[in-house]
Amino acid sequence: xxxxxxxxxxxxxxxxxxxxxxxxxxxxxxxxxxxxxxxxxxxxxxxxxxxxxxxxxxxxxxxxxxxxxxxxxxxxxxxxxxxxxxxxxxxxxxxxxxxxxxxxxxxxxxxxxxxxxxxxxxxxxxxxxxxxxxxxxxxxxxxxxxxxxxxxxxxxxxxxxxxxxxxxxxxxxxxxxxxxxxxxxxxxxxxxxxxxxxxxxxxxxxxxxxxxxxxxxxxxxxxxxxxxxxxxxxxxxxxxxxxxxxxxx
Amino acid sequence: xxxxxxxxxxxxxxxxxxxxxxxxxxxxxxxxxxxxxxxxxxxxxxxxxxxxxxxxxxxxxxxxxxxxxxxxxxxxxxxxxxxxxxxxxxxxxxxxxxxxxxxxxxxxxxxxxxxxxxxxxxxxxxxxxxxxxxxxxxxxxxxxxxxxxxxxxxxxxxxxxxxxxxxxxxxxxxxxxxxxxxxxxxxxxxxxxxxxxxxxxxxxxxxxxxxxxxxxxxxxxxxxxxxxxxxxxxxxxxxxxxxxxxxxxxxxxxxxxxxxxxxxxxxxxxxxxxxxxxxxxxxxxxxxxxxxxxxxxxxxxxxxxxxxxxxxxxxxxxxxxxxxxxxxxxxxxxxxxxxxxxxxxxxxxxxxxxxxxxxxxxxxxxxxxxxxxxxxxxxxxxxxxxxxxxxxxxxxxxxxxxxxxxxxxxxxxxxxxxxxxxxxxxxxxxxxxxxxxxxxx
Numbered sequence: 001x002x003x004x005x006x007x008x009x010x011x012x013x014x015x016x017x018x019x020x021x022x023x024x025x026x027x028x029x030x031x032x033x034x035x036x037x038x039x040x041x042x043x044x045x046x047x048x049x050x051x052x053x054x055x056x057x058x059x060x061x062x063x064x065x066x067x068x069x070x071x072x073x074x075x076x077x078x079x080x081x082x083x084x085x086x087x088x089x090x091x092x093x094x095x096x097x098x099x100x101x102x103x104x105x106x107x108x109x110x111x112x113x114x115x116x117x118x119x120x121x122x123x124x125x126x127x128x129x130x131x132x133x134x135x136x137x138x139x140x141x142x143x144x145x146x147x148x149x150x151x152x153x154x155x156x157x158x159x160x161x162x163x164x165x166x167x168x169x170x171x172x173x174x175x176x177x178x179x180x181x182x183x184x185x186x187x188x189x190x191x192x193x194x195x196x197x198x199x200x201x202x203x204x205x206x207x208x209x210x211x212x213x214x215x216x217x218x219x220x221x222x223x224x225x226x227x228x229x230x231x232x233x234x235x236x237x238x239x240x241x242x243x244x245x246x247x248x249x
Numbered sequence: 250x251x252x253x254x255x256x257x258x259x260x261x262x263x264x265x266x267x268x269x270x271x272x273x274x275x276x277x278x279x280x281x282x283x284x285x286x287x288x289x290x291x292x293x294x295x296x297x298x299x300x301x302x303x304x305x306x307x308x309x310x311x312x313x314x315x316x317x318x319x320x321x322x323x324x325x326x327x328x329x330x331x332x333x334x335x336x337x338x339x340x341x342x343x344x345x346x347x348x349x350x351x352x353x354x355x356x357x358x359x360x361x362x363x364x365x366x367x368x369x370x371x372x373x374x375x376x377x378x379x380x381x382x383x384x385x386x387x388x389x390x391x392x393x394x395x396x397x398x399x400x401x402x403x404x405x406x407x408x409x410x411x412x413x414x415x416x417x418x419x420x421x422x423x424x425x426x427x428x429x430x431x432x433x434x435x436x437x438x439x440x441x442x443x444x445x446x447x448x449x450x451x452x453x454x455x456x457x458x459x460x461x462x463x464x465x466x467x468x469x470x471x472x473x474x475x476x477x478x479x480x481x482x483x484x485x486x487x488x489x490x491x492x493x494x495x496x497x498x499x500x501x502x503x504x505x506x507x508x509x510x511x512x513x514x515x516x517x518x519x520x521x522x523x524x525x526x527x528x529x530x531x532x533x534x535x536x537x538x539x540x541x542x543x544x545x546x547x548x549x550x551x552x553x554x555x556x557x558x559x560x561x562x563x564x565x566x567x568x569x570x571x572x573x574x575x576x577x578x579x580x581x582x583x584x585x586x587x588x589x590x591x592x593x594x595x596x597x598x599x600x601x602x603x604x605x606x607x608x609x610x611x612x613x614x615x616x617x618x619x620x621x622x623x624x625x626x627x628x629x630x631x632x633x634x635x636x637x638x639x640x641x642x643x644x645x646x647x648x649x650x651x652x653x654x655x656x657x658x659x660x661x662x663x664x665x666x667x668x669x670x671x672x673x674x675x676x677x678x679x680x681x682x683x684x685x686x687x688x689x690x
Contacts, residue, residue: 085593096588100606110592
């Protein structure tokens with residue numbers, strides 16, 4: 001999992017800039033994530049962390065700079081967004097499961113519809129991933145019958161069913177009760193250990209310490225610093241980082 | 250020492266707050282004002298129901314040959330039913346020739362037969378069956394109702410209608426027995442399992458064979474023409490509102506999507522259409538279509554008056570439905586769109602599989618409310634001279650034998666409207682329950 005400079009670049013971002021109207025949300029972002037690497041992005045609210053990962057799968061369109069996902073350049077204005085989105089999986093703070101479909105149908109929807117997988121294969125794949133997140137026994141229930149932690153694990157399985165090259169996590173534990181955070185983090189840790197490439201926007205510093213290759217600290221649309229977790233927590237270089245860490249640790 | 254936490258056991262609720270007695274105490278006899286209101290309500294109900302029963306049943310006249318006779322017998326204290334009974338066929342079928350009325354009955358019977366598989370257990374292709382009603386039934390029904398000479402195209406279309414009915418029932422029965430649709434079953438029976446092309450051939454051949462048989466049958470049918478001038482009563486009401494209802498939902502969905510579209514031209518046209526038709530009363534639209542439209546048509550083209558009314562009702566209903574559907578779409582959280590996008594689903598996939606099912610489910614009460622409103626609004630077509638149920642009821646009191654007999658026919662019309670509207674309303678409540686079972690907390 002450590003910095004292997006030979007591994008393939010899954011994400012490459014050069015000089016990314018993004019505005020919401022007149023508001024400059026992302027300023028000259030450069031970021032490279034290689035295969036099997038885990039990046040944790042943290043920072044105060046409004047610092048642009050979510051916008052950054054949402055630019056990667058084109059839920060937000062950027063105005064300047066280049067983003068490459070798995071070697072494919074993201075075209076501005078979302079022209080090849082479907083292709084890019086099939087290479088990335090995203091897990092949201094609010095789970096965003098489809099409430100009118102069962103857990104299993106949530107997982108098979110995209111494979112059968114978007115990727116033309118036969119229904120039987122899609123169901124097998126879905127059960128494999130539901131098993132992986134420990135929720136296979138709830139496959140025929142509807143999302144609202146599950147707890148928050150279970151819903152978030154289903155959301156992870158649903159993303160895995162599209163067989164993404166990289167998983168993007170947007171504050172996956174922020175909407176959960178304290179007792180459920182652990183079950184979701186455990187799934188994420190297991191994924192990390194299985195070699196999934198991940199970018200996680202999260203304030204779970206324990207998680208960062210345990211599995212991250214790099215911790216990225218953002219403030220006011222910029223990457224302030226980016227370092228290995230050991231260095232980042234022991235010896236933050238910027239005063240802004242120190243302040244932030246003092247608040248959350 | 251660590252203390253062990255033991256949750257308390259649940260106790261039953263106090264007996265006087267649950268069960269029937271608890272309900273009575275809670276809702277009807279809670280305190281003195283509440284008890285007084287209960288007694289007053291009961292008194293009013295008994296009085297009104299008693300008055301209606303007296304008028305409609307106990308004091309009513311069932312055998313008379315004119316309104317004069319009724320009045321001589323009971324005055325105004327009882328209803329005079331013979332006039333309504335005499336006019337009842339007209340109130341239901343309009344001026345449709347008496348010896349042809351079976352065609353109307355058969356047409357509606359075909360609709361019911363067509364819909365039955367939707368309520369049968371073990372039938373899977375319910376969406377396809379539902380769509381087939383919209384796509385094929387109108388041809389069959391319009392031939393039954395209209396009749397007349399049919400050229401080759403008309404014959405083919407009517408045959409398509411018959412084809413649809415046969416397909417619906419064969420596939421429903423086949424799915425109940427084997428779990429496969431009729432096409433798949435035939436394909437597996439007569440072609441190699443792994444030969445896709447042969448399977449497709451078998452399906453096509455079966456469909457074509459059935460169609461040829463249908464054309465053969467239909468070309469043997471010969472029904473005399475009944476022009477729409479003779480259509481009327483409940484039959485006409487059902488035709489207009491049925492077409493309006495079936496058309497308004499899909500058209501409304503498309504308009505609502507159009508109004509939310511990112512493409513400015515489509516969004517603007519949809520908005521224009523919706524606002525135009527919503528801001529004009531239905532009566533005005535009916536008038537415009539009836540009197541003004543012919544002025545703009547090239548000379549010599551004659552568009553049937555009923556057709557003009559139907560088109561007006563459809564467009565009006567579609568505009569209303571569009572706003573209802575848009576309301577439903579707005580209730581869907583942004584996260585649903587984002588999740589679908591992030592999974593790589595396209596616009597139509599997201600719309601048909603993720604957004605629309607949820608939006609329509611939320612809006613069922615409003616959509617059915619709109620259907621009910623539309624059903625009742627069709628009474629307005631009487632203004633352009635069509636004899637719908639309402640207008641037919643008015644005609645009873647203008648018959649020289651039954652001059653002034655208005656209350657009784659309107660009472661019956663109210664009952665008929667009530668039965669239909671209440672059925673729609675109950676169905677929607679049942680549907681809501683069925684759709685939300687197990688899905689909401």
